[in-house]
Amino acid sequence: MTYTISPPLRPKSPQSRRPRPTYLVIGLVVMVVASYLFGTAPSSRRAVAADDHPTEVPREHPAEGTESADAPVTEAAGSEEKDKEEEHEGGGHDSPVAPVLAAIVLLLFSAKLAGDVFERLAMPAVLGELFIGVVLGNLGYLLGFFNLEFTALDFLRSSPDGHGDPHSTGYILSILAEIGVVLLLFEVGLESNVRDMLKVGASSLLVAILGVIAPMLLGIGVGWFFLPHRPYQVWLFLGATLCATSVGITARVLKDLGRSQQRESKIILGAAVIDDVLGLVVLAIVSGIIKQAGTGEALKISALALIVIKAIGFLIGAVFLGGLLTRPLFRAASYLKGHGLLVAAALVVCFGLAYLATLVSLAPIVGAFAGGLILEHAHYKDLSRRENVELEHAIQPLTALLVPIFFVQMGINVRLEQFLTNPSVWGLAAALTIVAIIGKQVCALGVVEPGQNRLAVGLGMIPRGEVGLIFANEGAKLVMKSTDGTSSPVIQGSTYAALVVMIMVTTMVTPPLLKWSLTRGDKPAEAA
Structure with missing residues (x-):
């Protein structure tokens, strides 16, 4: 016995279901905002951590009957406890894979969005992906014309010869x-x-x-x-x-x-x-x-x-x-x-x-x-x-x-x-x-x-x-x-x-x- 499964009725053509240009503009805005958040969030966390835990702790004069060596040990223990408290308060911890995941999200989202725009213009999607890469890589330079400093996306860049820091996000993306x-x-x-x-x-x-x-x-x-x-x-x-x-x-x-x-x-x-x-x-x-x-x-x-x-x-x-x-x-x-x-x-x-x-x-x-x-x-x-x-x-x-x-x-x-x-x-x-x-x-x-x-x-x-x-x-x-x-x-x-x-x-x-x-x-x- 042969069963025939009829495809579901589609009242609208695939072209009519594609997002309107308005949504593409909204998507571009979301991409820019996301790129800023992805780029600045790790650096801001590092800045806060640096302020809370200075690298050099001033050493006070020990009181009578105490050893001066106890001071740095106590300060180090207090610093570790503060790290744990901040980790529990934040509800998580900094994972080494987090910047890579954020970069992949940003790159895939922007690549597919730009590819769709270029295909609408009767051009290959690869040009859109290449173009959006130029925009992301030079966003700080472009904003510099408006006296705006923007270095949030520098973590995406890799060494041209492939011999950069093997732990950097750009190097992992290059691999x-x-x-x-x-x-x-x-x-x-x-x-x-x-x-x-x-x-x-x-x-x-x-x-x-x-x-x-x-x-x-x-x-x-x-x-x-x-x-x-x-x-x-x-x-x-x-x-x-x-x-x-x-x-x-x-x-x-x-x-x-x-x-x-x-x-x-x-x-x-x-x-x-x-x-x-x-x-x-x-x-x-x-x-x-x-x-x-x-x-x-x-x-x-x-x-x-x-x-x-x-x-x-x-x-x-x-x-x-x-x-x-x-x-x-x-x-x-x-x-x-x-x-x-x-x-x-x-x-x-x-x-x-x-x-x-x-x-x-x-x-x-x-x-x-x-x-x-x-x-x-x-x-x-x-x-x-x-x-x-x-x-x-x-x-x-x-x-x-x-x-x-x-x-x-x-x-x-x-x-x-x-x-x-x-x-x-x-x-x-x-x-x-x-x-x-x-x-x-x-x-x-x-x-x-x-x-x-x-x-x-x-x-x-x-x-x-x-x-x-x-x-x-x-x-x-x-x-x-x-x-x-x-x-x-x-x-x-x-x-x-x-x-x-x-x-x-x-x-x-x-x-x-x-x-x-x-x-x-x-x-x-x-x-x-």
Whole structure:
């Protein structure tokens, strides 16, 4: 017997149930107030504690017949009793995890709110998360124009090179953000397929290759012109960052337009996937060159060849050997009892390959991408059927928690004062944006099939999105030594700010331009 369950009637469409702009304004106000409370409450408690328990207690002269050593003991005991009384009166105690929980609440709430606002404006949610991070990270600087001192949110900021105080809230958030990046690249790998990559055709392959070479050469030229005092490794990393392409943003636009099955769309999506792989290889090679320079030794051809072999060999080895190991892993997991085994086994693959990548001096994101790339539905179909969920959907709760933290923190680390104290940042940001767009237009020359919309192909490769942010984040963490022995990040504050501007602009302009390019001939056709 078959039972049919009818869905409940919904008198209003989902759009009508979405919050009105008035509620969004109220939400922004709540976010600002909450950020102030979250930031000032711990510091105010510390200030009160400091006033009640001064570090130096004045010592009185002992009375006759008493020992002077008893005074500090009595004062210390009284201080401990006062601490206990305050703890009981307050109804709780300061937990080391409390600031982290408060920060997560603030970041998630603000990220989702800003993402919703930007989606209403027909822009990717990732831009909203990045934008709100810039606001939170520079709120004190912005309020400084009104002579208001505000440092409540400084606890959200982390050290750019990742070597800050391991007990600080910003450092813990940076660790969560790094795990979020690993999961994000794992998710990107899951959406790709090795077999599909081998069948993309000549046009997609040529577009992807040109989409890496042209932007990288232009990026190196911009670095040489605007940053002549920096080492050549910095120019290389600028070029590597320009190689990135966000396939997710372009795919979303094509899907919304109902054009995913057009030949131009298939060329764009196939090229973007290959571009991701080539971009990660370039990132691994450039990072290896920078690390080699950090040793103080000159880069030799043999060392460069070893770096290239490690980068390419790891991906090839992960694809072929990993595919042989994942099937038995998921088969063994299917014999276990319990819930969440599909996600657990997938995370073992993801984190395991990410860790192995670090052992060969590669970024963890390279291993995470390879982990997603080697997993096919046939490997985990038994677990998926038993738990009645697809792997892509099963890991979404994890990415929904950790990935927004990464994007918001990327915005928090942008210092707006860089644009005023160093006006050349504007020129660098403009130059990077221009060459980022031109470089991806060059790749359209790789379309060898006649009659295709080459302009649409070039525009579809423009957005850097989350992939560009990941590359910029890797550059901010890489540290290189100069000839005088001092160390500095490869991507410093001003360069980092310029890269974020480039990423935001290229991501914002792509949806309307791509839509215009694909639909510009529709009206005459309809009129005919």
